[in-house]
Amino acid sequence: MKPTPYGPFPYSAINRRPKWTLPNGARVALWVIPNIEFFPLDRAMPGDSNERPKGNTGTPMVRHWAQRDYGNRVGVFRLMDALSKRDIRATVALNSDVCDHHPEIVEDCMKLGWEMMGHNRTNVERLNEVPVEQEREVIKGSLDRIQKATGRRPLGWLGSGLQETWNTLDHLAAEGCIYVADWVNDDQPYLMDIGGKPIVSIPYSYEINDTAAIVRSMHTPGEFERMIRDQFDVLWREGEHSARVMAICLHPYVTGQPHRIGALERALDHILGFEGVWKATGEEIARHFLKSQSAT
Numbered sequence: 001m002k003p004t005p006y007g008p009f010p011y012s013a014i015n016r017r018p019k020w021t022l023p024n025g026a027r028v029a030l031w032v033i034p035n036i037e038f039f040p041l042d043r044a045m046p047g048d049s050n051e052r053p054k055g056n057t058g059t060p061m062v063r064h065w066a067q068r069d070y071g072n073r074v075g076v077f078r079l080m081d082a083l084s085k086r087d088i089r090a091t092v093a094l095n096s097d098v099c100d101h102h103p104e105i106v107e108d109c110m111k112l113g114w115e116m117m118g119h120n121r122t123n124v125e126r127l128n129e130v131p132v133e134q135e136r137e138v139i140k141g142s143l144d145r146i147q148k149a150t151g152r153r154p155l156g157w158l159g160s161g162l163q164e165t166w167n168t169l170d171h172l173a174a175e176g177c178i179y180v181a182d183w184v185n186d187d188q189p190y191l192m193d194i195g196g197k198p199i200v201s202i203p204y205s206y207e208i209n210d211t212a213a214i215v216r217s218m219h220t221p222g223e224f225e226r227m228i229r230d231q232f233d234v235l236w237r238e239g240e241h242s243a244r245v246m247a248i249c250l251h252p253y254v255t256g257q258p259h260r261i262g263a264l265e266r267a268l269d270h271i272l273g274f275e276g277v278w279k280a281t282g283e284e285i286a287r288h289f290l291k292s293q294s295a296t
Contacts, residue, residue, distance in 0.1 A: 001194060003166055007183065009192050009201070019242045020188055020292065026278035027239025028232065029285050030271060031247045032090045033158070033181070033204065034079055036105060037123040038097040039068050045124065068253045072102050075256020082265050084112055086272060091282040093119035093158040093181075096142040099149035106149050115281040117156040117181070118142050126163040136171045143175055156282045158182060158204060173197035179286035187235060187244045189289040200286045202245065207231070209249035214260070221263035228267035236274055245285060246271070 001008045022029055039045060045064040083090055092109055094116050099106055109116070120127065121142050130138055139157070147153040157172050158181040172180055173194045180192070181204035192199045206212050208231050213219045219227070228248060235244040248267075250256075255264050271277060280288075 001166055001169055007185075007192070008169060008194060009190055012190060014186070014188065014242075017188070017242065020289075022243040022278050023288065024278070025276065027243055027276040028236050028271075028274075029243065029245045029278045029280045030088070031202070031245055031280055031282060031285060032083060032088055032250065033093055033117075033247060033282075034076065034090050034250045034252060035093040035119065035123075035158075036072070036076060036095065036098055036109075036252065037068065037093075037119070037160075038072075038095045038101055039065055039123055040097075041065050043122075043124050071251060071253030071256050072098070072105060075252035075254075076105055077108070078256045078258070078261050079250060079252055079264075080108060080112060082261060082268070086268055088268070088279050089113050089115070089281055091115040091117050091156065093117050094146060094154075095119050095122050095160075096145035097122045099145050103149065110150055115156070115283055116146050116150055116152070116154050117158055117282055118146060118154045118177070119158050120160040121145075123160050126161050127159050127168055128163045128165050132165065132167065135165060135167055136174075139168070139171045140175055143177075155179065156181060156202070156286065162204070162206070169194045169199060173199050178290070179282055181282065187238075188242070189245065189285060191293060198290065200289055202282055202285055202289075203247055205247040205249050208247060210254040210260075211251050214254055221260040224260075225263035225267045228264075229270050232267075232271045232274075236276070239276065 041060050045061040092114050127135055143154055155177055156179045157177050162182045164182055179200040179202050181202050183201045184204050184206045186203050189200050189202050192201055208228055213224045232246055235246050238244055
């Protein structure tokens with residue numbers, strides 16, 4: 001797409017849209033997104049405040065790396081247990097390098113029926129930091145590798161750090177993606193105009209996100225639980241008039257800690273105590289939205 005002062009979509013005030021409905025009259029689509037990521041030990045790591053790595057010396061950043069590796073060795077399986085007990089099929093934002101280094105995780109995700117969403121090769125890499133001529137190959141290579149590991153090509157994408165370039169959406173559409181989650185500017189999906197190829201923006205969240213809330217803003221697990229509950233209560237109330245998407249964005253090295261998992265479980269039990277909650281994957285939300293658009 002060409003550089004523009006606004007996004008590749010028209011501005012749309014939520015109080016002026018047609019009513020959006022969900023299957024079986026649900027008010028809220030519950031979308032849970034574990035970010036399962038790989039951080040190479042031999043590359044510089046992001047800091048605790050998400051500042052970008054500086055340099056790339058041979059000295060391993062042991063503490064930063066080991067914290068994240070805990071998520072892949074232990075925390076992710078704790079998340080799997082919490083979600084599967086509640087019949088929630090997650091959408092994984094997957095670094096494709098996980099397929100090479102930790103295939104057991106991918107295997108268990110597939111057993112649970114979780115959806116895989118492209119999420120770059122590794123989380124030390126950002127699309128806006130690779131040479132422009134290499135961006136398409138980074139995207140294609142990531143999707144290809146996940147397809148090889150799972151037998152199914154991802155239809156959605158979340159950029160590492162939610163970063164894009166002016167070319168990203170064109171590349172995603174060309175590679176067969178039908179939705180993207182980088183644009184955290186709405187509570188409902190919307191269509192993007194990418195040269196006639198439809199791609200849906202699904203509401204991910206930078207707010208209901210454990211790294212933003214707990215790691216960067218230093219909220220306690222109890223405060224994160226309250227944030228999830230409060231977010232849902234408002235969206236459920238508003239969903240009576242037009243449906244909403246409730247995204248819960250998780251990282252195994254954060255919420256997968258023993259002292260934090262209970263807060264997530266309590267928040268999920270609160271949500272699932274309400275009628276009108278559709279437990280959905282990103283693909284299901286995107287396809288339902290596209291179907292609803294074609295019917296209008």
